[in-house]
Amino acid sequence: DAEGRVTxxxxxxxxxxxxxxxxxxxxxxxxxxxxxxxxLGSMADAYWVTGRMRATNRKTRLGASAYxxxxxxxxxxxx
Numbered sequence: 001d002a003e004g005r006v007t008x009x010x011x012x013x014x015x016x017x018x019x020x021x022x023x024x025x026x027x028x029x030x031x032x033x034x035x036x037x038x039x040l041g042s043m044a045d046a047y048w049v050t051g052r053m054r055a056t057n058r059k060t061r062l063g064a065s066a067y068x069x070x071x072x073x074x075x076x077x078x079x
Contacts, residue, residue: 005037010063011049023063031058031065032072046077 001007011030023029032049051072058065 001037003037004039006034006040007037008033010065011069015044026057026064026066029063029065030067030069031060032069035071035073038074046079048075048077049073050075 009032011032013024013028017024017028030049030053032051035051038047049069049072051069053067053069055066056068058068
């Protein structure tokens with residue numbers, strides 16, 4: 001958003017998949033639309049993501065997904 005927070009993202013299957021070329025197959029990605037913007041600390045941070053998920057095709061300039069999660073909530077995952 002205008003304040004630099006994340007409002008939408010791809011949920012990827014493993015660390016590093018977000019910068020992999022080519023991107024993972026659509027059936028391995030979930031396009032997530034967050035209920036509230038997220039201030040991202042580090043690209044290496046892990047999060048629990050919960051929301052309503054459905055099978056649908058979504059294409060962006062960064063990749064394509066076969067699933068979409070809406071009204072998603074995040075919680076930072078502590079190792």
